[in-house]
Amino acid sequence: MISVLKKLVNATGISGREAQVRDLIKEEIAPYVDGVETDAMGNLIAHKKGNGKKLLFAAHTDSIGFFVTFIEKNGAIRVSPVGDIDFLAFSYSEVVSENGVKGVIISEKDGEIPKADSVYIDIGAKSEKQAKSKVRVGDFFVPVPKMTKLLSNEYAGHSFDGKVGCAILIEAIKQIKETKNDLYFVFTAQQEVYSRGARVAAYSVRPDVAVAVDTTDAKDKSSVSDGNAVLGEGVSIKIKTSRMIYSPEVVEKLREISTRHSIKYQCEVANSGTEGDAKALQNGAMGCLVGAISVPCANIHTSSEIIDMKDAEETLKLVLKIAEEYEI
Amino acid sequence: MEKTKEILKDLCSAVSVSGHEHASANALAEKYGGYFDNAYVDKFGNCVFVKKSELENAPRLLVDAHFDEVGMLVSSIEEDGFLHISGVGGLDTRIFPAAEVTVYGKKEIYGVIASTPPHLQSEKSSKATPKMDNIIIDTGYTKEELSALVRVGDPVRLKGDFKELANGYVLSRALDDKACVCAALISLMNSDKSKLAYDIYLTVSAQEETGRCGASFVATDIKPDLAVIIDVNFARCENVTEFESIECGGGAGIDISALTNRRFTKAIMKIAEQNGIEYQTICEPDSTGTNNELVMISGTGVRTAVMSIPLMAMHTTSEAVCIKDVESLADILRAIYVTKGL
Numbered sequence: 128m129i130s131v132l133k134k135l136v137n138a139t140g141i142s143g144r145e146a147q148v149r150d151l152i153k154e155e156i157a158p159y160v161d162g163v164e165t166d167a168m169g170n171l172i173a174h175k176k177g178n179g180k181k182l183l184f185a186a187h188t189d190s191i192g193f194f195v196t197f198i199e200k201n202g203a204i205r206v207s208p209v210g211d212i213d214f215l216a217f218s219y220s221e222v223v224s225e226n227g228v229k230g231v232i233i234s235e236k237d238g239e240i241p242k243a244d245s246v247y248i249d250i251g252a253k254s255e256k257q258a259k260s261k262v263r264v265g266d267f268f269v270p271v272p273k274m275t276k277l278l279s280n281e282y283a284g285h286s287f288d289g290k291v292g293c294a295i296l297i298e299a300i301k302q303i304k305e306t307k308n309d310l311y312f313v314f315t316a317q318q319e320v321y322s323r324g325a326r327v328a329a330y331s332v333r334p335d336v337a338v339a340v341d342t343t344d345a346k347d348k349s350s351v352s353d354g355n356a357v358l359g360e361g362v363s364i365k366i367k368t369s370r371m372i373y374s375p376e377v378v379e380k381l382r383e384i385s386t387r388h389s390i391k392y393q394c395e396v397a398n399s400g401t402e403g404d405a406k407a408l409q410n411g412a413m414g415c416l417v418g419a420i421s422v423p424c425a426n427i428h429t430s431s432e433i434i435d436m437k438d439a440e441e442t443l444k445l446v447l448k449i450a451e452e453y454e455i
Numbered sequence: 456m457e458k459t460k461e462i463l464k465d466l467c468s469a470v471s472v473s474g475h476e477h478a479s480a481n482a483l484a485e486k487y488g489g490y491f492d493n494a495y496v497d498k499f500g501n502c503v504f505v506k507k508s509e510l511e512n513a514p515r516l517l518v519d520a521h522f523d524e525v526g527m528l529v530s531s532i533e534e535d536g537f538l539h540i541s542g543v544g545g546l547d548t549r550i551f552p553a554a555e556v557t558v559y560g561k562k563e564i565y566g567v568i569a570s571t572p573p574h575l576q577s578e579k580s581s582k583a584t585p586k587m588d589n590i591i592i593d594t595g596y597t598k599e600e601l602s603a604l605v606r607v608g609d610p611v612r613l614k615g616d617f618k619e620l621a622n623g624y625v626l627s628r629a630l631d632d633k634a635c636v637c638a639a640l641i642s643l644m645n646s647d648k649s650k651l652a653y654d655i656y657l658t659v660s661a662q663e664e665t666g667r668c669g670a671s672f673v674a675t676d677i678k679p680d681l682a683v684i685i686d687v688n689f690a691r692c693e694n695v696t697e698f699e700s701i702e703c704g705g706g707a708g709i710d711i712s713a714l715t716n717r718r719f720t721k722a723i724m725k726i727a728e729q730n731g732i733e734y735q736t737i738c739e740p741d742s743t744g745t746n747n748e749l750v751m752i753s754g755t756g757v758r759t760a761v762m763s764i765p766l767m768a769m770h771t772t773s774e775a776v777c778i779k780d781v782e783s784l785a786d787i788l789r790a791i792y793v794t795k796g797l
Contacts, residue, residue, distance in 0.1 A: 366608040367528055367541055372474030372665045376498070378608065394607040396530035396541045398587050406666070414672030416498060 128439060131155065132294040136274050136284050139225065141192035141209045141267045142320045145169050148188040152293060152314050156300045160312070169316035170328040173300065179308035182453060183334035183412075184299070184446060185325055185404045186292030186341060187318030190285070191428055192269040193222070193232075193248070198259055202252030204230065206268060207243055210319030214241040216429040222248060222268040228261045230268065270430035280436045281358065287432040289318065291422045291439055292340040299446045310450055315404055322407035329411030336377060336453065337408040338418045340446060342434065344400055345423035355400050356423035359435045361391030362442040365419040368400035377418035384448045391441045395421075420445055456778055459641055460625060463781065464617045466633040470559060472526035472610035473543045473664040476500040480522060483659060490644040491657075500661035501673040506643055508651035516653035516797075517679035517757070518643075518788065519670050519746050520636040521663030521686065524629035525770050527611040529558065536596035538566065540611055541587065544664030547770045548585045554772070555614040556592055560605035566594040615772025623778045624703070630774040632663065634764045635685040638707075638781045642788035652795040653681070663746050670746035674753035681719065681758050681797060684747040685784060687776070688737060688763035698738070701765040704777045706733030707784035710761035712743050714751060720760045722797050723787065732786045737763070762787065 134155075138147040149171050156173055157163055163173040171188070191210030198204055208214075218234040218241050230250035234241035248268060252258035274284035296312050303310070311332045316324035318341075329337060343363050344354035356363040364381045365373050378394075385392040402419070409417040422442050425433040465486075469479040480502040488494030493505040502522060507513070525544030532538060538558065542548075552570035557563050569591045571580065592611070594601055615628030627633075639657050656677050661669030663686070674682065688708050691700040701708040709724055727734045742748065743761045751759045764784055767775040791797065 367474070367543065370666060372543070372662060374499075375475060375477065396528045396608055398530075398541050409668065410671075413675050414499065414668070 128294050128298045128443065129436060131297050132290060133274050135290040135293055136286055137272045139223070139269045139272060140189060141269060142189040142317045144225065144267055145188040145316050148293070149314065152188065152297060155297050159300050166328065166331065168324045168327050170324045171314040172328055172332065173312040175300065175303060175306050175310040177306040177309040180336065180454070181309045181311065181332065181334045182450060183311045183313060183329065183332050183337040183408065184296055185313045185315050185328070185337065185339050185408055186296045187289040187315045187324070187404060188293060189317055189319050190269065190289055191319050192267050195262055195264050195266045195268065197264065198255055198262065199247070200255050202250070202254050202258040203247040204250060204258060204262055205247055209267070211428055213428060214243065214246050217270070218246065220430045221271040223271045224262055224266050224268050226261070226266065229271065277433070279359070281433055282436060283431045283433050285430045285432065287424055287434050288342045288427055291342055291434060295340055295439060295443045295446055298443055299450065302447060303450055306450060308450060308453060318404050322404045325404035325407040326411035329408040329415070330413070333412055334415050336416045336418070337412060338377070338420060338449060339404040339408060340442065341403045341419065341421050342424035342427060342432070343395060343421035344427050345425045347425040354425065355395045355397040356393055356421065358423050358425060358433065359437060360393045360423070361438055362445050363393050363395050363421045363423055365395045365405070365421065367396045368402055369398060371402035371406050373405065373418050374416040377416050380453060381418055381420065381445065381449070384452060385445055388444065388448050390444045390448070392445070456623065456782070459637060459778055459781055460619065462640060463625060463634065463637040466636055467617045467627040467629050470610065470612065471522050471524050471629070472528070472612060473523035473662050475610045476522050476661040480659065480661065483522070487640060487644065497673060497676070499669050499672050501669045502659040503673065504643070504657040505655070506646065506648065506651065507654045509649050510652065513652065513654045514680040515656060515677065516792070517656045517658060517674060517677055517682040517750070518639050519658045519660055519682060519684045519750060520639045521632045521670065521746060522636060522659040523661055523664050524631070525664050529605055529607055529609045529611060531607060532598060532602055532605060533591070534598050536594045536598055536601045538592040538594060538605065540590060540592060545770055548587060548590070550771050551585045551590055557612050557614065558592070558594070558605055559610045562604060564594055564604060566592040569593050613772045620775065624775055625778060626773055626775045628772040628774060630776050631687045631766055631769055634687060634766065634776045634781050635784065638764065638784040639685060639788065642785040643792070646789065646792060650793045652793055655792060660746060667746050667749045671749035671753055674750045674757065678754050679757055682750050683788070683791065684745050684750055684759060684761045686745040686761070686763055687766035687769065689769060690765035690767040692767065701735045701737050701763070703765045703767065704779055705735045705765070707780055707787055708735050708737045708763035708765060710737055710739050710743050710763060712739045712761065713741055714743055714747060715760050716758040719758050719797060723760055723762070723791060726790045726794055727787050730786070730790045732790065733783055734787065
């Protein structure tokens with residue numbers, strides 16, 4: 128799974144511009160599925176036929192990033208955030224544009240918390256003209272892709288949020304030979320901007336049960352973050368996040384399956400936390416049962432997100448068992 | 456009035472913390488199903504009672520009241536038998552310190568929310584509204600004992616049993632929205648099918664307090680021609696303006712909002728007047744704060760109206776309503792059921 132994840136991390140794409148990631152996934156899974164297509168939103172929908180219930184697994188292909196809005200006389204690049212961006216976390220990060228132009232995010236106002244209108248990207252251009260020869264308004268920038276191994280099984284990198292889920296589903300697709308259930312694997316577009324992709328994908332598939340596979344906020348060692356999950360403690364099964372109650376029936380089955388197969392898991396009941404694609408999947412399907420399983424991720428939405436690959440392995444095990452055993 | 460109180464008391468005793476309505480919804484369908492043509496619970500925990508008109512191709516009227524109540528879920532089990540919790544729906548945490556709670560684990564477990572005695576509070580801490588993250592429940596168990604009985608995700612309720620007050624008032628937790636569930640049940644339980652102008656679907660819906668998805672999906676499924684959403688509204692009291700509240704004892708409220716159908720709403724007012732039923736109006740221009748917002752845009756769109764019962768101390772354990780208002784709402788609903796061409 129690590130080699131797939133590395134490839135995914137190196138493919139860049141912000142919400143609405145997921146083509147590079149999508150193409151990579153398509154290439155990886157095409158030999159292993161009965162059908163795969165891209166819809167109007169840019170969702171990649173793969174199908175493994177079965178006669179049982181329709182199960183949909185979703186992971187998102189997009190990551191947060193920056194759109195170029197304006198190029199200053201001095202060659203500074205102004206940007207607007209795509210997705211939930213904390214400019215403090217990204218200040219002085221190295222970034223790269225969709226065309227490979229490198230730069231650094233600079234905060235203009237010393238000592239203040241940087242905001243969208245007080246940062247710019249320095250690409251080293253001496254003039255507006257030079258900058259415009261490399262960057263156009265509407266181009267996107269993302270943090271320079273990286274994946275660094277830390278101690279234990281931990282890795283640091285950008286865009287694990289989304290791509291870990293994709294890596295897990297790719298791996299699951301490769302490992303499932305035959306299936307009783309009718310399986311749909313959806314690699315969704317635009318999750319970071321209100322899960323617009325998941326909504327229409329669920330509308331076209333109309334699953335009986337949908338399970339979103341993603342990352343979730345993990346506590347870091349400083350206990351500054353209000354994360355809900357713990358790194359290294361296994362796959363996190365969401366029960367309740369700030370605005371969402373996950374279908375109790377699904378939660379119960381996920382717990383039961385995990386227990387029976389000794390899959391290491393933790394449960395998430397939290398005042399904070401977002402529902403990712405789960406709510407959109409449920410609404411898009413005009414009402415289906417929905418669950419969410421996640422790989423705990425510290426420093427989420429920064430250029431150095433941290434995950435424990437063991438948790439990803441446990442999540443993969445759970446996905447495989449759900450696909451195999453889930454009955455409604 | 457006594458019958459109404461009896462049903463309302465019964466409804467309030469059901470455990471229906473938002474998202475965990477299924478068991479109580481099944482019991483409800485079982486208990487009252489006999490008064491209807493059909494009763495079922497769907498996969499989201501919505502309980503649906505159906506009573507059909509004898510007319511051919513009668514239009515479908517959906518009446519929605521939500522069954523879920525605000526409450527808490529266990530979020531973690533700590534050392535020494537303490538529990539951390541997460542709120543479901545917007546409970547008023549000002550009432551939390553030292554409150555008694557019940558945890559619905561493998562068995563019912565009683566506990567108390569930890570609090571600091573007034574003698575030891577600073578001026579600042581005594582005025583602060585408790586934050587959900589800082590609230591802990593003391594159960595008296597050890598962690599090992601508690602872990603065998605309680606799981607993360609189990610529902611928790613504050614104590615707030617049903618009581619009768621003077622002059623036809625009653626007090627309980629979860630009168631939001633069980634007062635309206637009661638009104639809907641009594642309006643339809645004993646109705647004469649030969650007089651019904653509509654096939655009536657009474658949805659006692661799940662998860663209003665947490666995203667309103669229950670009513671949204673059940674309405675998508677039923678595809679009604681018309682819908683009346685009934686929910687509680689703010690009762691007039693000190694520090695609440697006339698514009699944002701209705702009077703307890705003044706009859707059911709009829710909501711006027713950009714989000715409801717004007718013609719249908721006006722017709723309901725006329726029906727109430729013709730039948731001599733007391734009602735009040737309340738204007739909620741851009742949001743009614745009810746299931747209406749999602750029912751109206753379910754399927755290809757639904758003409759809706761919103762009616763309400765004035766409720767005191769919303770989202771606390773001491774919610775109170777006047778039974779007269781519950782019955783006034785039921786009376787208006789009965790009159791709607793027999794009026795053709797709405």
